[in-house]
Amino acid sequence: MSATGIGAAVRRKEDQRFITGKGHYTDDVNRPGQCCAYFLRSPHAHARIKAVDCAAAAKMPGVLAVLTGAELAGDKIGNLICGWMITSKDGTQMKMAPHPALAHGKANHVGDAVAVIVAETLAQAKDAAEKVSVDYEPLPAVTDPGKAQTEGAPQIHEIAARNTIYQWHLGDQKAAEAAFKAAHHVTRLDFINNRLAPNAIEPRAAIGEYDAGTDGLTLWNTTQNPHVARLVISAFVGIAPVGGAQNRPAGEMGVGPLGGVPHRRPWPRPCHSCRDGVRRRQQGHRPARQDHRQSRRVHVDVLVVGADLSLRHIAVRPV
Amino acid sequence: MSAVALTVNGKAVTGDVDPRTLLVQYLREHLRLTGTHVGCDTSQCGACVVHVDGKAVKACTVFVWQLEGANVTTIEGLAEPSGPLHPMQEAFREHHGLQCGYCTPGMIMTAVDMVNRKGNELDDPTIRHELEGNLCRCTGYHNIVKAIAAGAKAMGKGPVQPTT
Numbered sequence: 001m002s003a004t005g006i007g008a009a010v011r012r013k014e015d016q017r018f019i020t021g022k023g024h025y026t027d028d029v030n031r032p033g034q035c036c037a038y039f040l041r042s043p044h045a046h047a048r049i050k051a052v053d054c055a056a057a058a059k060m061p062g063v064l065a066v067l068t069g070a071e072l073a074g075d076k077i078g079n080l081i082c083g084w085m086i087t088s089k090d091g092t093q094m095k096m097a098p099h100p101a102l103a104h105g106k107a108n109h110v111g112d113a114v115a116v117i118v119a120e121t122l123a124q125a126k127d128a129a130e131k132v133s134v135d136y137e138p139l140p141a142v143t144d145p146g147k148a149q150t151e152g153a154p155q156i157h158e159i160a161a162r163n164t165i166y167q168w169h170l171g172d173q174k175a176a177e178a179a180f181k182a183a184h185h186v187t188r189l190d191f192i193n194n195r196l197a198p199n200a201i202e203p204r205a206a207i208g209e210y211d212a213g214t215d216g217l218t219l220w221n222t223t224q225n226p227h228v229a230r231l232v233i234s235a236f237v238g239i240a241p242v243g244g245a246q247n248r249p250a251g252e253m254g255v256g257p258l259g260g261v262p263h264r265r266p267w268p269r270p271c272h273s274c275r276d277g278v279r280r281r282q283q284g285h286r287p288a289r290q291d292h293r294q295s296r297r298v299h300v301d302v303l304v305v306g307a308d309l310s311l312r313h314i315a316v317r318p319v
Numbered sequence: 320m321s322a323v324a325l326t327v328n329g330k331a332v333t334g335d336v337d338p339r340t341l342l343v344q345y346l347r348e349h350l351r352l353t354g355t356h357v358g359c360d361t362s363q364c365g366a367c368v369v370h371v372d373g374k375a376v377k378a379c380t381v382f383v384w385q386l387e388g389a390n391v392t393t394i395e396g397l398a399e400p401s402g403p404l405h406p407m408q409e410a411f412r413e414h415h416g417l418q419c420g421y422c423t424p425g426m427i428m429t430a431v432d433m434v435n436r437k438g439n440e441l442d443d444p445t446i447r448h449e450l451e452g453n454l455c456r457c458t459g460y461h462n463i464v465k466a467i468a469a470g471a472k473a474m475g476k477g478p479v480q481p482t483t
Binding site for chain 2: 011012014015016017018019020021022023025027028030121123199200201202203
């Protein structure tokens with residue numbers, strides 16, 4: 001291999017700042033006058049939220065605001081959108097329940113954000129979070145995908161009967177059934193593909209900064225998809241995307257969309273939030289489990305002639 | 320509030336902080352030395368490793384008030400300012416021991432401490448065992464181990480000229 005030109009190894013450019021500790025990961029960014037946001041999250045897998053009392057928290061030292069799903073709804077800040085519509089095998093669209101950024105009325109998983117506390121420092125925000133009083137009515141929960149689809153299982157979203165949002169198929173069912181009938185041997189196996197959490201080591205962080213002069217919002221975020229994130233936020237807060245989405249030279253391992261909650265009321269100061277590890281795994285990184293049921297039809301000389309795979313996927317909704 | 324006075328990367332620093340302030344928070348938020356990272360909340364990941372009085376310490380697991388009078392070195396202080404890179408830093412670059420770079424400061428600080436304790440000839444099993452306190456989600460560790468072995472040797476040879 002030559003030292004230069006075609007075939008030469010090319011040194012990475014980004015290593016210099018990473019090996020000297022001079023990277024600009026999202027949590028490293030410090031905007032003038034920034035305040036800190038901390039999310040209060042449901043400890044229940046499924047619960048009605050009867051009331052959220054923020055009065056005591058709002059009076060705590062350094063607290064600038066305490067916001068709940070009620071405020072978002074009151075400000076007409078829309079629900080988070082789903083960028084990928086799936087059509088079921090019967091031609092109907094998938095059953096998509098409303099997905100507010102802060103839970104309103106019901107918490108649907110452990111870690112579902114119920115309130116956000118904004119304060120001068122993170123320590124003050126966390127102290128105030130302990131003073132938010134949430135009246136939960138715990139409801140029955142289900143964590144096994146097979147059980148979630150049985151009659152009588154707790155219903156999480158009204159729109160999705162038996163917690164099924166779509167049924168999708170691919171292939172030729174008649175041909176598969178015929179091959180089954182003609183096979184010398186049929187083996188059926190159930191596999192559980194255990195729950196996966198992408199869990200990049202860099203925690204999910206976001207900084208939102210509003211510019212009153214342009215009515216514009218700048219978001220620093222740990223995402224690998226800045227254009228998608230920008231579209232989602234635009235739809236969410238009702239601000240049209242302007243100009244280009246820049247991928248700032250920050251850490252490259254952000255996974256998923258934003259971590260902050262934009263507020264439609266003009267917010268005069270940049271607001272910084274960063275997830276800690278436990279919360280990240282609870283709800284930030286789309287842990288997903290797949291249950292597979294596979295049948296293989298086997299010809300006598302051990303040639304697999306066909307496969308029938310049924311797959312049940314349980315996903316914790318991403319925020 | 321607690322008053323603290325310590326030395327960080329050769330400079331005397333003082334502060335008046337909430338007693339719950341961890342060393343990693345003091346470094347990142349008060350001194351704006353953001354090279355030391357927070358990658359977990361369980362002291363497992365090692366992205367926060369610094370040297371305190373010459374020994375590797377996880378900065379997330381110590382309160383800054385506990386370090387009154389201590390000498391702290393972070394990744395930013397490993398090489399001389401405007402000098403060449405530390406041989407261990409150079410080795411990580413040379414051997415592609417990083418991808419996103421988030422675990423890298425902690426890996427390098429742990430590696431330097433490893434050499435200080437175990438010498439310049441480190442075999443794979445030793446390196447892997449000594450890295451049990453550092454997690455990486457990108458590389459699969461293989462090149463990190465190679466980088467550390469090379470960096471350890473280079474540390475025994477004196478100052479290194481940068482390759483590029």
